[in-house]
Amino acid sequence: MTLNRPLIPGRAGALLAELGDRAVCCDLYDEVGAPVYHDLxxxxxxxxxxxxxxxxxxxxxxxxxxxxxxxxxxxxxxxxxxxxxxxxxxxxxxxxxxxxxxxxxxxxxxxxxxxxxxxxxxxxxxxxxxxxxxxxxxxxxxxxxxxxxxxxxxxxxxxxxxxxxxxxLTAGDQAPTETEVEFTADSGRSYRMFEYWTPGAEARTVTVFPAVIGGEQVDVCTTTIRVLxxxxxxxxxxxxxxxxxxxxxxxxxxxxxxxxxxxxxxxx
The missing domain is CATH 3.40.50.150 (Vaccinia Virus protein VP39)
Known part of the structure; x- marks a missing residue:
């Protein structure tokens, strides 16, 4: 299911803005996002x-x-x-x-x-x-x-x-505001995963881009996860x-x- 443009903070949000209309946002658990989640x-x-x-x-x-x-x-x-x-x-x-x-x-x-x-x-x-x-x-x-x-x-x-x-996230030192990980899955697909959390905030945002961006459409998968x-x-x-x-x-x-x-x- 394609999402309306979500509000994505940090470097992931900046990258999304750079992609403009090429970026198609989806949920990490829907038909498009599920294979990405499986790779993760x-x-x-x-x-x-x-x-x-x-x-x-x-x-x-x-x-x-x-x-x-x-x-x-x-x-x-x-x-x-x-x-x-x-x-x-x-x-x-x-x-x-x-x-x-x-x-x-x-x-x-x-x-x-x-x-x-x-x-x-x-x-x-x-x-x-x-x-x-x-x-x-x-x-x-x-x-x-x-x-x-x-x-x-x-x-x-x-x-x-x-x-x-x-x-x-209260079990250790306060985490940095944003982390980025790039990896290649067993499927051979490569990703850039951003995680953003402001210390004290009720939720963190996870956003996944393909590591190599090409073509007219770029699927960007995102989800918001509560901090409990x-x-x-x-x-x-x-x-x-x-x-x-x-x-x-x-x-x-x-x-x-x-x-x-x-x-x-x-x-x-």
């Missing part, structure tokens, strides 16, 4: 090992929320678990389905893709572990997070665990009937990312 996710193994370690301690099927194109779904399946992959974006689910089609049949048969909203879902079954990784909780506003916690409570088996991660501290999420979880079992500071990624993994269970 394919470069990122952050938190995967830590999540898998915790998942192994709890039996039962796994629900992977905001599964995207399978960044966590595929490792979870490879670990031998039955996985339901819930994703709102049809474009993302198409990418996941294509990956599953190329996977071994035994692995493919243990995955159930579901198109649904992580803030309001009813699957009619319980799970030993519900995972919300890739800091995707930051995509939800306050009412959305309240709905998420309610839905998770209804789907966690007794003794089950909720695992969710967040980028806690681990303290805030833990308090919301407690208010929604969860007890926090552990909080783990994950290895830093780049100059600004201080990711935290929270483990919670439903209170009696």
């Amino acid at each position: 996710a394919g470069q990122d193994t952050h938190e995967v090992r830590e999540l898998l370690t915790l998942v192994r301690t709890v039996p039962g099927p796994v629900l992977d929320l905001a599964a995207g194109s399978g960044r966590l779904t595929m490792p979870l399946l490879a670990s031998g678990r039955d996985v339901t992959a819930l994703e709102l974006s049809g474009s993302m689910l198409k990418l996941l389905t294509a990956r599953l089609a190329e996977a071994p049949e035994a692995l493919r048969n243990r995955c159930t893709p579901v198109q649904a909203d992580m803030s309001d879902f009813a699957l009619g079954r319980e799970f030993g572990v519900i995972v919300l990784g890739t800091t995707s909780v930051s995509l939800l506003d306050a009412p959305g997070r309240k709905g998420l916690y309610h839905s998770v409570r209804a789907h966690l088996a007794p003794g089950g665990r909720l695992l969710l991660s967040t980028v806690d 501290s681990a303290d805030q999420l833990e308090e919301e979880l407690r208010q929604s009937g969860f007890a926090v079992c552990s909080r783990r500071l994950l290895p830093d990624v780049g100059a600004r990312h201080h990711s935290v993994l929270i483990e919670a269970e439903v209170t009696a």
Whole structure:
């Protein structure tokens, strides 16, 4: 879905202005942006090992929320678990389905893709572990997070665990206002990714350009992600009937990312 010109700050905004009418803005999760997001996710193994370690301690099927194109779904399946992959974006689910089609049949048969909203879902079954990784909780506003916690409570088996991660920009030194990373994905496509955050602001902006700009049209993918501290999420979880079992500071990624993994269970 093509967006109207969003207000993009910093160097990314200046580059967008230079491109003028050649630039076509899209959401990072729509039909145009989904392959770009898939390329980004394919470069990122952050938190995967830590999540898998915790998942192994709890039996039962796994629900992977905001599964995207399978960044966590595929490792979870490879670990031998039955996985339901819930994703709102049809474009993302198409990418996941294509990956599953190329996977071994035994692995493919243990995955159930579901198109649904992580803030309001009813699957009619319980799970030993519900995972919300890739800091995707930051995509939800306050009412959305309240709905998420309610839905998770209804789907966690007794003794089950909720695992969710967040980028806690209060967990270290204040980050620079803007960072830029250039990389080449496994697909062979190259990108320039800008991330802009003003210390204290409620959200950060991520904008992705092709590294080599040519042709009459340039697809520019962007999204705005809320900044949610681990303290805030833990308090919301407690208010929604969860007890926090552990909080783990994950290895830093780049100059600004201080990711935290929270483990919670439903209170009696």
